[in-house]
Amino acid sequence: MQLSGAFDDFKRRQSGRLENVEASIDGFQGILDDIAAKEAARVNAGGGAHNARPVDPEYTKLYASWFRYGQDEREVAQANRSGERARINAAMTVGSNSDGGYLAPTEWDRTVLQQLMAVSPMRQIAYVVPTTVNGYTTIWSDRSVGSGWVGETTARPATTTPQVNPVAYTHGEIYAYPFITQTLLDDAQFDVVQWLADTVAEELERQEGIAFLSGDGQNKPRGLLTFAPGGLHAASHPGGALAVVNSGHASQLTADGLINLSYGLKAPYRRNATWLMSSTTAAVIRKMKDGQGNYLWQPVTVAGQPETLLGYPVAIDENMPSVAADALPVAFGDFQRGYVINDRSGVRVLRDPYSNKPYVGFYTTKRVGGGVRDPNAIVLQKVGA
Template sequence: METGLETKVAFGDMMQAFEAFKDANDERLDQIEKRMSADVVTAEKVDRINRAVDEAKARLDELTLKSRRPQLSGETTEAQPAAREHKAAFDTYVRKGESQGLSALEAKAMSVGSGPDGGFLVPPEVEAEIGRRLYAISPLRSIGSIRQISAALYKKPFSTNGLANGWVGETQARPETGSITLAELQFPAMELYAMPSATQTLLDDAVVNIDQWLAEEVQLVFAEQEGIAFVTGDGVNKPKGFLSYTKVADASWSWGNVGYLATGVAGGFAATNPSDRLIDLIYTLKIGYRQNASWVMNRRTQGLIRKFRDVNGNYLWEPAARPDGKATLMNFPVTECEPMPDVATDSFALGFGDFASGYLIVDRVGVRVLRDPYSAKPYVLFYTTKRVGGGIQNFEAIKLMKFGLT
């Protein structure tokens, strides 16, 4: 079946499942209202259909990602002879292990750290393709801010006492401004690696597009490891996740900490009007961040919140209006992020904020590949590395929900 048609069918299946879910959940809520408890069969039915919605959405996301994925052509789109030469030399190195061409090119370009021990840079279009695929499937990359760097460390200064400001007339003398106290945030780029393997038969097959094969092999490994690090990474040889910073009650928030609201219930929402706390969390953000905000949660938390209705009986969670869109919660987009914790006592299972302003991802330019035909004979291993870092750059822009008493 054509991908476009498959996507339309999957979108229809997801919408149909959601309508069935709403009917079943309405029945469950009516039973609770009339009898103070829901029938076991009805509750099981709701959970079953809820899982079906998740499965249909996952299938739709997979097909949407597939339709967005550009295919690498067999020839480089670069018109520069040097780019074509690099691509041809890289192809020869991957297929046959002959590194003389790449060594000569990198020596000519005065590259540092290249050679048999450090691997060789992939062609620019392959690096760009890996970056595009990571953007499409890595949750935090789709909403965070991304910056490319050429050094091992990115430093960002910020003012701890705010910028001097005020109004002044056109011809008035400008008042002398006070001294600004600056501090510095640092974002080191850490090494992330993947080691795909191939048979020599595959490498000898001229029809196989080596560039596309490599991008496909490393994308899921890189995306999975990045996704975990951007959420829970401790900053030691990996990016620092936004859940790893010191968390304080939002009423006591100060720069350098992440503010949170508690649900008031250990391991859950309040039994009555559970959505009220979601509204409170929305309005902990200043309006400048709130208008660009997103929810971040895993699919199990999303399944829990999907059951919430407002006073008029409307569901707060709504599926995407089109196949390539995002579900929304109270009209804010939902980013499904599996590394987020489940709802449990004192867990921080729900994030809300302007992640483009709040979280910075730094990518060091250059993806390297080292060919290893010896360690896993008869397979050829390709030790592929990229450098990436991350951390919070604006502590005002991200808030959390704590599923606890205080």
Template sequence: MTVLTAPETKVAAPESQSALDTLMRAFETYKETNETRLAQIERRGVADPLTEDQVTRIDAALAACSARIAQVETRGARLPLGGRLETGDAQARAHGSAFLSYVRHGEADGLKALEAKALSAGVGADGGYLVPYETEQEIGRRLAALSPIRALATVRTIGAGTYRKPFMTSGPATGWAAETAARPQTDSPALAELAFPAMELYAMPAATQTLLDDGQVNIEEWIAGEVDSAFAEQEGTAFVSGDGVAKPKGFLAYPKAAESAWSWGSTGYVATGAAGMFPAADSSDVLLDLVYALKGGYRQNAAFVMNRRTQSAVRKLKDASGAYLWAPPAAAGQPASLMGFAVHEAEAMPDMADGAFPIAFGDFRRGYLVVDRAGVRVLRDPYSAKPYVLFYTTKRVGGGIQDFDAIKLLKTAAN
């Protein structure tokens, strides 16, 4: 049995709070400067270039503060491997020891004896070897911290190559009947199936033999640290815009339909009414329309997803009473909010442009499914890039929309 202790946050918490305090002060300065800019526009029809530049610089500082907070929280969430893992399972200890021998010295006999078959489908021992369970779990934790959509979506671990989920396209007929009236036979429900195949994602970190020979270096943690950002970047793009060919299908890759003509199998959208931007008058109304395009049951856990450039544009919007719609995090470890809903940055989201879909809003836990094929595999290659040793690391990941009611998009276009 493996016991994982919670990560310590004694160092990260004060740093997070300091970054949050800086963010709050910067946002107050931003509001004051932006009010000056708006007053100049109202008075003279155009803002002073120096004021515009000041607003831009403060906005960049806000983005930097937000990134710093996210970095600190991510670092604090990581659980160092080794030392704080108490493994009571003899087989797990044997696997960990054999894996270290393989990674450091290329000795695969121990892993061959432990693993019943090779790790890639139909390729024998060239498929590599499973990393220890703790390393696999740590890679998963780091991906959840780094990959915004994975952190929001439902994540399911599977043992097969494809996860299949049935859903009901039409339910049994129902109706009212008097106490003694006849009950006519109802139609049977119609079922369809959604398939989520797991595709191969790989990274290939390189190490020197000196690093591998150094007993003070935690090799398992090094591998996890080297592959997490590479995996997260690829996942982040695929979960947003992947075409489903040798990669997960992103929620922006499905057919789209105006909310008034929406049907199951497509993603509904609300248009801003202006090409590539928010409308000049009542700019916040389109965000209200987007929020209420989502059914009430989904709004309870809904969140906005956009990139930092779109968030910069949203940060300037106000409601009818003159209050800013965007608000900084209320506490360390929490996201910024827009109209009371959390805002999550995903750099893979498109910028605001004519016909683009720069903002998504919905309950992503119900709307999007990420499937992980159990097992992260490592193949040691000391030959291809001598004197470096390459570690071909793979995991299989899939994803797609599982509930088309749960995610809505904002389209920056006239219609």
């Protein structure tokens, strides 16, 4: 009995110790969870990367100071008094460029890309991939794998093998060169770094939008429409040129032509297909009716949902051609599979206080490429009988 009682007492003491250990673990886990929650809330405050904590806070601070003041004779003269500005460039060697420019902080670069994504129709619907090397390469396969039916003891001869080809998308360099007075830089109470991001994004979007559709590939992307039969890059993709469906009229679009276009795209690609056209073309199509007098273009009935044409969403890009004889005013397809945009990570800024006094210029460059990824994924409507 004494042994049994001693054993029971030992079990109670061990159980108590175990409960204390578990309570301590729970307490530490609660502390860690609280820290993680507070950190996540702080990083995401304001909604997204626009207000996220800088990847390198010290570099970001120096970049903003360099943006306003640079490093000129005035700073050197003030160095003995302040001991700050003359050391800006020396401390920014991590982002230096041989021509005197600097790599923009990561969060600034991210802000520019987010603004481009928000306003660029092609960036919203195409496949966008960032790269850290000079270009982007993918592999194209014709998927021609042979097969056949055989009996239990029938010989199995070799079948055809799919052909595989690399497809490269090299970068072109795009630039913006906005100016602002040094006085405004010195005295402005607004965020001049954000001003540059906004200005650059607006100009880059304008230039990119043109190149993504009609770029000749010379120091710029290869435009979507240049892959049409007879186009500059019709023979550059191993998968061939984009398919073209005539509208059925020498100078106009027709309802039957649009229906033929939609079914000219193979079924696997139609699942995620989108129409692409300009506003002037959309105005023409918006008035079209079917044989029962119903508009082909369906109005939006749910807030935030895109308008649809024949059941598929419509993207408006003002760089698409207008309706005219032999023009290609409408594209239809799965642009995620059909067109790739490759961004070379990093925006570089060269501060120029000398070329146009009393203005300070900010020569800003970015490298971007683009081209058709899968020619089977997009079809074009050509105005013609």
